[in-house]
Amino acid sequence: MNTMELTSKAFKNNEDIPSKYTCDGENISPPLSISSAPGETKGLVLIMDDPDATGGSIFDHWVMWDIASTTTELQEGMPPGSAIQGVTGFGKVEYGGPCPPQGNEKHRYMFKLYALDALLSLAEGATKENIEKAMEGHILEQTTFIGMYGR
Numbered sequence: 778m779n780t781m782e783l784t785s786k787a788f789k790n791n792e793d794i795p796s797k798y799t800c801d802g803e804n805i806s807p808p809l810s811i812s813s814a815p816g817e818t819k820g821l822v823l824i825m826d827d828p829d830a831t832g833g834s835i836f837d838h839w840v841m842w843d844i845a846s847t848t849t850e851l852q853e854g855m856p857p858g859s860a861i862q863g864v865t866g867f868g869k870v871e872y873g874g875p876c877p878p879q880g881n882e883k884h885r886y887m888f889k890l891y892a893l894d895a896l897l898s899l900a901e902g903a904t905k906e907n908i909e910k911a912m913e914g915h916i917l918e919q920t921t922f923i924g925m926y927g928r
Contacts, residue, residue, distance in 0.1 A: 883927035
C-alpha cells in the first residue's frame with residue numbers, strides 16, 4: 778500500500794519556504810503535489826498552521842476542505858476549483874503566508890493533508906476548529922509536510 782504524500786516543487790520537507798510565498802514576497806500559496814490518496818477518499822482537507830507562533834498559540838495560515846479526491850496538484854497562488862476555504866488567523870478567507878516577527882527563530886509551517894471518507898458540509902469561512910470537529914471519525918489517512926521560515 779502506498780502512503781499518501783504531500784510535497785512541493787518550491788521547497789523540500791523541513792527546508793525554507795521561499796520568501797515569494799510569505800508576507801515578505803508575493804504572499805501567494807506554494808505549489809503542492811498530492812500522491813497516493815486512499816482509493817475510498819471522498820474529499821481532502823488541507824490545513825496550514827504555525828505551532829511556533831508568538832504567544833504559544835497555533836496560528837492558522839490556510840484552511841481548505843472538500844478538495845476533490847482526484848486532485849494531485851494545487852497550483853501556485855490558486856486553490857483548486859472544488860475547494861472551500863475557511864477563515865485564517867489573519868481573519869481572511871484566503872491563504873496567508875508565513876510572517877513571523879522579525880528576529881524570531883525560524884518557525885515551522887505545517888501543511889497537514891487529510892483524506893476523508895466524506896465531504897464536509899461546512900460553509901465558506903468556517904474555522905479550523907469547525908473543520909477538525911467535522912472530520913472526526915472520517916479520517917482515512919493524513920500526512921504532514923513542513924516548511925521553515927524566519928525573518
